[in-house]
Amino acid sequence: MKSIRIGTRNSPLALWQAREVARHLQNNNYKTEITPILSSGDKNLTQPLYALGITGIFTRDLDTALLNSEVDIAVHSLKDVPTALPENIELIAYLQRDFHQDVLVRKASSLQKPLHELKVATSSLRRRAFWLREFAHAEFSDIRGNVQTRLQKLEDLDFDATIFSLAGIKRMDLAVEYEELPMMISAPSQGVVAVAGLSSNKEINEVLSQITHPETQICVQMERNFLSTLEGGCTAPIGAFAEMQDGQVRFTGRLCSLDGKDCIETDKIFTFEENRNYGKELAEEILNNGGRELMSVIKATLKI
Numbered sequence: 001m002k003s004i005r006i007g008t009r010n011s012p013l014a015l016w017q018a019r020e021v022a023r024h025l026q027n028n029n030y031k032t033e034i035t036p037i038l039s040s041g042d043k044n045l046t047q048p049l050y051a052l053g054i055t056g057i058f059t060r061d062l063d064t065a066l067l068n069s070e071v072d073i074a075v076h077s078l079k080d081v082p083t084a085l086p087e088n089i090e091l092i093a094y095l096q097r098d099f100h101q102d103v104l105v106r107k108a109s110s111l112q113k114p115l116h117e118l119k120v121a122t123s124s125l126r127r128r129a130f131w132l133r134e135f136a137h138a139e140f141s142d143i144r145g146n147v148q149t150r151l152q153k154l155e156d157l158d159f160d161a162t163i164f165s166l167a168g169i170k171r172m173d174l175a176v177e178y179e180e181l182p183m184m185i186s187a188p189s190q191g192v193v194a195v196a197g198l199s200s201n202k203e204i205n206e207v208l209s210q211i212t213h214p215e216t217q218i219c220v221q222m223e224r225n226f227l228s229t230l231e232g233g234c235t236a237p238i239g240a241f242a243e244m245q246d247g248q249v250r251f252t253g254r255l256c257s258l259d260g261k262d263c264i265e266t267d268k269i270f271t272f273e274e275n276r277n278y279g280k281e282l283a284e285e286i287l288n289n290g291g292r293e294l295m296s297v298i299k300a301t302l303k304i
């Protein structure tokens, strides 16, 4: 087989992830080359993501490169990949999840402040709502950019702390102090690197099936089914995390109002059976427990 062309965004985090996929493929004796592609998500950094009004801004350009056969596969942070994919594009491999959690990073001058007094910079609806659920009077500021840019802004700008995915910090090997945040439930599929390919490309799909991590795949498919059942195409403060060990799954999920005042949660341990759509079942339980009304208020507020 010819060298496998790996499409990726060109941020340091994305390149790390592409090299990680390359390493797995090379371990299976395939040759690889990395092709960085500039995405429109990287070009427009002035507005928060939800305000850009489109999903998939990080993945669109890689989808195009796949469909034009400029690359054979595309590597993504799975949490940035919309649940509905373009025709003929499929997620085929999922690397083992290392870290899923959100962590808080403070600037030196705010180390002594109690959590409820911190001005936190985050543009994520989920992080804001889950923080407000705990600290109803908290103030936020917007922040965008990659992990390194956001750390620089933490030094330079007028806020106390910001929230990161621990996976990003570990991958970038950054020597920063961080605190775990027990009030958070991570974003569906946070911390997972996934590989997309063309459904029609059987040869590549067979190769990718050799590097997928089955437990991670089961867990993130559950989290993403939970997400897509709840959202139906709009963005909302939703957390979901599944862990699997010896056939046992623990699933935690939460939907909150934008101000964090109303939250509906699920936390279940069960034995995994094939051919069940647990993510959908658990989301329907939340929808029937008041989630439907919560979602319609969120949709009306965000005007999607």
Ligand SMILES: NCc1[nH]cc(CCC(=O)O)c1CC(=O)O
Residues within 6 Å of the ligand: 077, 078, 079, 080, 147, 163, 164, 165, 166, 167, 168, 189, 190, 191, 192, 193
């Ligand atoms: N929102 C952007 C984003 N997409 C993926 C990661 C990190 C890697 C991951 O969580 O999979 C991050 C940074 C962050 O949320 O702090």
